Amino acid sequence: MGVYDINRILLPEAPPEYEDHSAQAHFVPAPCQVACPIGTDAPSYIGYIWEGKFDEAFEAITATNPFSSICGRVCDAPCEPACRRTDSDGPLQIRNLKRFVMDKLGASWQPKPVAVTRSESIAIVGAGPAGLAAAQQLAEAGFTVHVYEMTDRLGGMMIWGIPAFRLPVGIIAEDIERLKKRCPGMHIHLNHELGRDITLDSLKQKHDAVLLTIGAWWGKSMGIPGEDDDRVVDGVGFLRRVNDGERPELPETVVVIGGGDVAMDACRVALRLPGCKKVKVIYRRGPEEIPARKVELEGAIEEGVEFIYHTQQVAVETGESGLALRCVKTVLGEPDEDGRRRPVAVEGSEHRIDCGMVIAAVGQQSECDDIAQHKLMASDRVRTDWDSMRTEDPKVFAAGDGAFGGSTLVMAMHHGQRVAYYIKAFLEGHENPLAYRTPYRTRQVPVAQDIKWEEFPPQYPQFFGVGKKPIEFPEIESTYDWETARVEASRCYRCDAETGSADYSVQHREDIFSMARTNPLDHAKLRGMLHKRMRMRQNPFPKTRAATFDDLVFLPANLSRLVIDPYREACNVASVLAGKLSLSHPFMLTGFDSAPREVRASVAAGAQEMGARYIGRERPGDNIEWLQLVAANVSTPPDAAAAGVIYMVAGPEPVPVSRAHEGQVVGLGVSSIANLKSAIDQVLDEQLDFLLLDGSGDVGGVWAELKGAPNLNILRDTIAILRNLRREEEFDIIYFGGVRSGTDAAKLIGLGANVLVLGVAVGLAVGGVMTDDGLQFGQDFNDEDRTTATINIIKASVGEASMMARCTGKTNLHNIEPEDLRAVTIATAAASGIPLVGKQE
Structure with a gap:
């Protein structure tokens, strides 16, 4: 399977015993795993390395690879060019991480034997x-x-x-x-x-x-005159003799013909043997076309091997050093059968390269x-x-x-695993078995949590070259130590991992990558993608599922509009309530009126530090700014110390309102949709500053949010009424009810709110424990802990909200619009007014 071919979109059927976790709802194999012919679960073993779980990493490595110790040193690692970090600061060093684990455990591991159970x-x-x-x-x-x-x-x-x-x-x-x-x-x-x-x-x-x-x-013949000379040897035969223990005396200059793995090994072996002082590699195409793995090519160059490109051998002759290789220069012509451009001889470019030995590494048979x-x-x-x-x-x-x-x-191992499947099917009497497919499996390892993971450059092993005693063939590279391996493991993007967000699953992400890499003329793949994305699906939610913030999702900026890199600019989160009350961010707090005095005071201190106002019937601390909450049908004069006053509405009749002074903002609060129209009319007619929408039904009460899901309809209907009156944005909207995070807040801003009120979320952050009566506060947190927790949850909420704005291409949090949102359930679409994709009204 190619990394982005049609099989990544339309998963082929596989035999039951070849379990493939790609069928799981939240797993798509990472590019490195798909690029590996045997499907090694690299993301999992990399995650285990970071956690220090080496036994588990060993299992993940060896589960599909019987030659893991060998591959830790010499695998051509097709996983690495497939790594998505390649285009930034370099791919993950997956092979070297494998080597680290295998060097640690490979020699001592005792596998569990499998018994013979079949007669064949x-x-x-x-x-x-x-x-x-x-x-x-x-x-x-x-x-x-x-x-x-x-x-x-x-x-x-x-x-x-x-x-x-x-x-x-x-x-x-x-x-x-x-x-x-x-x-x-x-x-x-x-x-x-x-x-x-x-x-x-x-x-x-x-x-x-x-x-x-x-x-x-056996090595292939070059098909040129003079190659039957005893001083012309084939590359595989040469390597075989050396690996059998021979250390032949070589002439001073050796020429290697070819650009593949055998050529790379042959030239580096020759350089280490007695008598040889210079090795030249001639290759008929250019450096961009040479098939040798980059790390092997760079190693040969660093050791002193000379590469002569665009040169084609045409004959072996006798020369001053014993032999001469007659060659011509080449240029690249049209592509041949394998898609590579064919080398074409340049007329009149014949020349000779003197040498004492020729090693032909031009193919095997x-x-x-x-x-x-x-x-x-x-x-x-x-x-x-x-x-x-x-x-x-x-x-x-x-x-x-x-x-x-x-x-x-690794491809040879894939062949072995593939043919074993067909032999087993043959012996079991299956004449036409399902086509073999490499199974992709995951161990669902948590993502590494190193805060510097984006900053770490690739951790390359130390390169030793030929060493002090070349003829002894000392190893050319070092093995990672634990600290280096952990740093390298932390660099992994973990493309296999679910993001944890409702709006951007790994399946959607991988489909986007596949679509972006689809040739417009690849009709089969385009048709397959449309079939996958447009097919009817069963509703995964019960009919009784209530509307929820979780079922509103953001459209990423690259899907909704063209943007000028908002990630490079700061996101403005500040605003002014009613043009009078400056807000450094859109969050206020409520719910602590009945909390213990020390809890109120420490929360107030944290809120004050963060510039967050408190909404309540009384001020929770001496220095914090607050908005006085006046209950419905209660005659309470405005407190002059309050920055604002909120009068709760009990019915359709207008509510008497007053200010203690001109700088005080005043608004209404409404908990029932039945009273919404009359409350809006009063705010507009009397030019009040804002309207508080209570989605919980009892703002300021004893942890009202714990009594049930918030009523999203109240914000939808408010915007609909104002839109019908053509008086949108004539006053600000404060929303309370079920706000847990910056993501929830950003969604509500997109729906039309200006200020969001946190309640239970802060209570839990400062150590509250849910009981049948609400939240109870114990002795686990002291005053400083609660103050710090209040600061942290507000900071986190502000940062998260700004992140959501940036994801939609905005550099101002309050510029999020309904068009940036989509609903994923019918109930939430109805409650919020945000369309459900695929549902025709």
């Missing part, structure tokens, strides 16, 4: 990564597996093709021993070559299925006379159908480089 047996020819990965899968499924290897050791190209300075032999042994302990039903037969010690016919007679994972053991006799070989590989992993012999399967050409270690 499978023969696997070739003990490279594809064959051994298949062996593990089949052994874990209960089958007996016999692995036949033509050499004297297991590992294939892992043991024979990767030099020890990149992959020490002891690291390979870790993985092999762990695999053997895990799978006692796997029987190893070393020094068994197909066609010499065993035959395909004998294996078919002895076993229920045969898997050919013979690898691409498979050879086997015994397989060829059964008409199962193509020119350079076993003829195999990718969709079934079968050859023309119904009992014989094939996988890996020997079936599909040269690839990477």
Whole structure:
């Protein structure tokens, strides 16, 4: 599956036993996990590393990867270029984090053995990564597996093709021993070559299925004159000799031809061998087209290897140093079959490169006379159908480089896991099984909480180069220590994680990424996306679900309008109530009239520190500004010390109002929609300063918000009445009822409120405990704790509200509009007047 291909949108059906957590409501695999051919749950093990849970990280790493210790050093890490942090300060160093865990636990881990439970047996020819990965899968499924290897050791190209300075032999042994302990039903037969010690016919007679994972053991010919000279060797053969312990004396100058993994290893090996002083790599395309992994290329350059680009070999001749490579310059022409631009020779550009040895790393191929006799070989590989992993012999399967050409270690493991699935289906009698799909699984690990996660640059390991004794092949890189690993782990964006918000699920986010990367001409993918996004869905909510702030969501700025990077500008949160009372932010407090005196005083101190006014029947502290709340049908004179007075409305009759002085703001408070129109008329007729909308039914009472869900209709109807009168914004609106956070406040501002009143939210923040009677305050918090908590919740609410404004493209909190919101339930759409997407009125 490609990171953003159609399978990411329309999830293919998978066999039941291949559980895929992508079917979960709140999981979409991260790009790094999709880019990994075996679906390694990198986000989870990275999260575990940050938490210091190394056993859990080890499990997540090894669950899909039998060669995790090896991959920690030499995996080509397709996960890293897929990392979304690549375009900022560099991808997460996922491979190095894996190495940290495996170096810590790999040698000592004791896996739980799996028993043989099936009567069938499978023969696997070739003990490279594809064959051994298949062996593990089949052994874990209960089958007996016999692995036949033509050499004297297991590992294939892992043991024979990767030099020890990149992959020490002891690291390979870790993985092999762990695999053997895990799978006692796997029987190893070393020094068994197909066609010499065993035959395909004998294996078919002895076993229920045969898997050919013979690898691409031989180097391809360059097809140029003079290459049969003894001083011209193929790259894989050269590496095989060195990995077998040889340290041949080389001429002073060595030329390596090619730009892939074998070429990179060959040039760096040559540089370490006695006699060699200079290594040149010639490649027929440019540095942007070279297929070698960037880190390997950079390592070779740092060690002193010279790269000569846009150069094509045409013949090997005798020269001053013993050999001369005749070459031509090239330019890039039209794309060839694999999509890469074809190198075209420049006329008249012939030249010679003198050297003492040529190492040709221009490709690999498979050879086997015994397989060829059964008409199962193509020119350079076993003829195999990718969709079934079968050859023309119904009992014989094939996988890996020997079936599909040269690839990477992790891709070879994917081949092994894939072919194991089809072999199992064959042995169980399934002629047309569902197509294999890499399962994506998650351990749902919490996101790292390092406050500097955005600032940390990539943590690169120390590079040692050739070392003081090159011929001993010392390792070229260091392993992270715990502190470095934790810093690197904290950099992870955790693209697999749910955001925790009602309006921006991980599924929506990933769909947006997929849509943004869709070619307009890719009609199948566009059609699939429309099908996914527009299909009818069951209502997930019960019919009795009340309207709630949670079911109002924000439209991100990039979906609702073009903006000029509001994230770079400060967001203004200040305003002036009725043009008279300056507010540094839109929050006021209420509800503490009946709280213990020391609680009222400490909350008042925190509110005063933050410039928040208090609404209540009496002043909670000596210095805090407050708005006096006058209950309905109660004759209470305005307090001259109050910044404002709120007269609660009990019925349709006008309420007598008065001011203690001209600077005092005055308004009405209404709790019932039945009295809303008359209250609005009085505010407009008498030019009062504001209207308080009580969505709880008892503002200023004993924790009224705990008695039920807030009534959102009261704000909707207020705006509707004012709009009908064409007198919107002639007075300010204060709203109370169920406000818990800055997000709730931002939504209410979008609905038309100007000031929001916090009640129970502050009570809980300062240590209140919910009981049948409301909130009770114990001795867990002292006065300083409560004051600090009051300051913190107001700060958090202000910051969160401004963040919501920025997300909608605003640099002023009070510029949030109804158009910035959408409802996600019918009840909330009806109560708020905000449309529900997909519902036609």
